[in-house]
Amino acid sequence: MSTVTAKPKSLGELILFHRQKKEMILSKLQEAVGVDKGSLSRIENGEVKRPDFNIIQSIAAVLDIPGDDIVEQYIETGHKSDVVFSFLQKDFEAPSNVSNQDSRQVSRITE
Numbered sequence: 001m002s003t004v005t006a007k008p009k010s011l012g013e014l015i016l017f018h019r020q021k022k023e024m025i026l027s028k029l030q031e032a033v034g035v036d037k038g039s040l041s042r043i044e045n046g047e048v049k050r051p052d053f054n055i056i057q058s059i060a061a062v063l064d065i066p067g068d069d070i071v072e073q074y075i076e077t078g079h080k081s082d083v084v085f086s087f088l089q090k091d092f093e094a095p096s097n098v099s100n101q102d103s104r105q106v107s108r109i110t111e
Contacts, residue, residue: 011051011073012044018063019044033058050077 008014019029026037033040035055042048043059053074060070 032062
């Protein structure tokens with residue numbers, strides 16, 4: 001399996017980088033997140049222009065992608081309001097579980 005060594009420049013590259021880092025094949029990621037591997041491949045290849053944030057969060061959790069990294073790349077795909085809403089909703093539903101890092105991320109997004 002080839003590996004990505006440069007800093008990922010897109011959401012798909014970020015996911016691919018972390019999947020390869022964990023030496024996980026698409027079928028294992030499919031099992032873990034419940035998304036077919038064709039869709040996962042299209043996300044990694046940048047063919048899905050507006051992937052659902054819940055799917056991205058699931059992928060990030062399985063691959064241990066840092067929240068800041070995934071949010072930054074997701075925003076780059078043009079989903080600013082979706083990301084802000086998701087963080088605010090999480091903050092509102094479970095304020096004791098929100099880290100300072102999440103709060104800083106929301107502040108940075110809304111500036």
